[in-house]
Structures are given as C-alpha cells and as structure tokens.
Amino acid sequence: MTHSYYESSARARIAGLLEPDSFHEWLPAAERLTSPHLATLEQPAAFDDGVIIGRGSIAAKQIFIAAQEGGFMGGAVGEVHGAKLVGVLERAVRDRPAAVLLLLETGGVRLQEANAGLIAVSEVMRAILAARAAGVTVIVAIGGQYGCFGGMGIAARCASTIIMSEEGRLGLSGPEVIETARGVEEYDARDRAMVWRTVGGKHRYLLAECDVIVADSMDEFRHAIVAGIDNGDDWSLAALEREHQLLAERVQRFGACKDGRDIWRELGWADPEAIAMPDNDEFVAAAHGHRAKNI
C-alpha cells in the first residue's frame, strides 16, 4: 500500500488515516445510491456517487469522515454526493464527534447535474457553517490530483482548519475555466509552474489560505489532523473580524502582484525562485515570519 496521500484512492486514504478496522461506512456501495441524473444522461454512475462517508477513530478520538473520489467525475458534487456530505455534517451536530474530517478532491459542481449540483454545494456550505456554529470542528484535507475547486473551494474555506500538501491545489475557478473564458494571455493552464504558484499548497500556506502544510504522506496528514482536532475551532465574531482584516490587508498589499513570486518577494523571501526547492520541514521553518498572517 502506498503511503502517498496524493496517489491514494479515497478508500485508501480513509484506511491510511484512521485506526485499523475502525471505519464504519454509511450508505456503502452495496446500497447503490447512484445518481438518477447520470442515469438520465445514460452515463455510468458509481455505486457510492463518488463520496465515502462514515465514522471511525483517529488517535483514539471518534470522528466522522467523508472522502471524495477524484477518479470519478473529478470528485464533482451531484445531488446524492452532496446529500451524503450534508448528512455527515448534520449528524455531527446531533452526535458530537471530536471532529468532522472532509478529505476533499473535487472540481465543484457536477455539471451533469447542473442546478441540483449547485444547490447541493450550497447545502454543503451551509451544513459546514451550521456544524461550526453548533460547536463542531470541521477539518478539511486537500492533497489529491484534482485539487479542490469551484464551489467546493468556497466550502473548504468555510471549515475550521485546512490542511494541504505542497501537491494540493485550492481555488475557485480552475485554470482551464479561466483560460477558456478569457484566453491564454489571462491564464495559461498549461504553464504548470505558474498554476502551482497560483493555487498550489505552498502559495496557499504563505497567503494563510490554508492553516497547515504537510509533506505528501498519510502519517503527516494524520499528525496534522490530530493537531487540528486538539486545536478545535474558533467560531466567533472576533475571529471573523480578524479574518476580515487579513483579507483587506491582502488586497492592499498584494493587489498589484502579477505572480505568486511577486507576493513571496513582498513577504520577504529573498529568493522566491527557491520556494519550490526545500522539503516541507525546511519550507515551514523558513516560512516562519514570512507568511501573510494577522499580527
């Protein structure tokens, strides 16, 4: 079994993160809760609609978990898929696990379910926020091939904590979407290094769009998740106002930057070119004092 989070399937991630044999799945594949809309379009539909949900334990704490499978339709959210995520979050408000863990890998709304997909993503956003407002910690992990985009990029940022790997990507409109709409001069989706400097884990960490960055391994993700559970959540007006200030400062300070490198330079990195080089521990150490954080 691979120890890479990036390389693993959603099921393998659950198995790799949770304590052995602790996972209990809700609405598993055998329930055949497939998408009725894909059936209408005569497209094969995964037995679990691309998301695996259930409960389990991690470091002896009971948690609820949901893992999106990027391999099926890019992890996109349809009616059933979204309802499974909402179910986990609402159940958490009732049952009070130590946290809800969302392993997100998704392009956002499943366009084959257009309107139903958009409403589903909105329901997920509201369910995340309702869970937090009720005192449930919601932890998001992003480190798969498909990243986390579209409406689910917004949903991710509604959580208490985001953990990313360097390989993870987080944004709203994907590079291809912008390139298609505005042309290659606006955003060259094939320039992988530039895309990484825009939506990649290290850039997101330096901007404070994610809270923790880890190396691409199950152990690293697990450690960060356990720390995230221990840190809990701060759902308060004061926290929201700090975030507001951070986001306002970000536009002021970096609004004229054309490239991730310009932002990193502004953050005091003498050699922004070198950010891609160091391993995760070195990077985190070097980033100390060079992130766009609240003072």
Place this chain on the structure above:
Amino acid sequence: MENLKYRFDGGTPTRGVTAIVGVLGSGNLEVLVEPVALGGACEIEVSTAARGFGSIWQAVMKDFFARHRVGDIRVSVNDAGATPAIVSLRLDQAIETYIAQGKSKT
C-alpha cells in the same frame, strides 16, 4: 451505455464480506462483490459506457468464473472503458478482497 448480464451455474458457495474495489474513472472500473443465495450460481451484471463489446465481456467473465468457480455471489461492475486485462485484474482483486474480509471478520 450498455447493460449486460451473465449467470454461471455450478460454482462453489463462497463465504465472504461485501467488497468494492476500483474506481469508475476513465479506462477503469469498479467491482462490487456481494453474498447472495443463488443456489451456487454466480451472477454478474455489467454497466458499461462503451457499447458493442458484449462478446468480449462474455469471454472475460467466462474466464473469470473458470478461474475462481465461486458461487452464491453477485458481481456488479461499473465500467468506464477499461481494457479486458484491467477488468480481469479488478475482478480477481474484488473476489480476493471479498474472501479475505470474510476470514478477518470471523
């Protein structure tokens, strides 16, 4: 999309726990194996994105049953254009997982 069904009689009733392997992604497939009382038969249901490959599926499934001769089992396949070699590999993985899970739980 095409739906195909196969039934093979005379297998050995095989205990196990419901198993799913693979992912329904391009060039891949997912296989679900469940215990069902079928009088020793093995039923296979395939839902595939690619039309017109019925005879190849028939051959792959016949070969699968000849290898394992499992009975009282339902195999459900969702396919997104996997090659016969990949299909055979996933079927083997699925049945092995089904049996292994059965042993670890009892």
Place this chain on the structure above:
Amino acid sequence: MEWKSVVEQLCPDGHEVSQAGNLIRGYGRCGPHTVAVIGTTNHTEVGVELALAMAAAVINVIHDYPARPIVFLVDTSGQRLRHRDELLGLNGYMAHLAKCVEMARRRGHPIVSLVYEQALSGGFLANGMMADVCAALPEAEIRVMGLAAMARVTRISEERLSELGKSSPVFAPGAKNYLLLGGLDALWEGDLSACLMDALQSIDTTDHRRTLGHERGGRMLAYPVVQRVLASA
C-alpha cells in the same frame, strides 16, 4: 428590472440606498421593518474587492443594528474569472462573505435574498444562496452555466439537453427550475413589499431546501439520503 425600482417596490415606506461601483448598500422601510439592503448590479462579476465590500457591509449591520433583517439583492454573472483573483484566493473571500452571513443569522438577523436580474454559480453561493428565504423575480435568470457550455463539458448535444430540460428541472437554466428543486423558496410577483413582509414573518433558520425540493418533486433524493445518513448505525 433596475435595482432602484426593486428597492422602491420592496420599501415603499422610504429608503436610503445608494450605489457605489457595482455595490448597492443602504436600508429601507417595509411596513414595521427596517431592513438592511446589500446587493450588486450591472450583472457584475464578483471579485475579491466586491466580496470583501459585501462582507464589510454585513459585519457593519451585525455591529450597528442588532437583529436588523438583511436583504440581498442579487445580480451577478458569477465569480470574476481572472488570474489575479485566483492568485489572491477568491474562494477565501467568497467563503468569508458566506461566514459573515452565517454569523449574522446566528445572531438573530433574518436573511432574505431576491434575485432580481441574474444569478450565476460562484457569485450566488456566497450571499443569495446563504439566505433563510431565497426568492426571485419570475423573469430572473438563474443558472450554473449556459446550455452551450454545458453541452461542451458533458458532450451531450444542446438539442438533447433542451429536450431533457423539458422533463427535468435539473438541466436547464431558469428561476422556475430552481423553485422546483427547492433552491428558491418562492417567485415574487405583484406587491414586492408584501412578499418581503411575508418572508420576514416566516423565517426558518434551518436549511429547508432539500425538503422543498422533495415536496415539489424536483429533487427527490437529497432529502431521503440525508435522512438515511442520520438513521444509519
């Protein structure tokens, strides 16, 4: 419809609402209620500045006018599709706005939204779709993407999609389809201030959209799936 005309009709008892850029902001009187009005116009795209400005407006209402209802007037062609916005983390700005709306809800502000012109995907998620009551004018355009773009992505012909759109509210754009799916509480026609007063009488702070979608027959699985998760072992 022009936003000014919408505000006149929503708040016939007086209002102080103004436009700055594509942001609309102010307050109005509707029967016994004074409501905060926050919105956008000109089918604008929502980028980092506008999302932040809307969030600031919500925080301001939370601070200065406890429990005052907030009415979002929605007219957007979606999130701004620019490299710069992605570089700055537009999803984070949108989420921040959504969090501000949720915080307002939790502190007792009724949240109502009215799609008076256009609502598209990302621009709609962070405010309009966060409301307790989400309404639209019947002629409003609501969609994820156009049919042509959807045909490209799904590799299904536009003709076939239009055909499917006749029997299912899922595929084709339109306010009526969102109504059937439970994404909208109601279409507002006639006396808009009466509609708003009704909405303010019937605030339900829980997300009831899957129940509506089920009752109206447009989205039959979301509700039972959530129920099944809640009932699982």
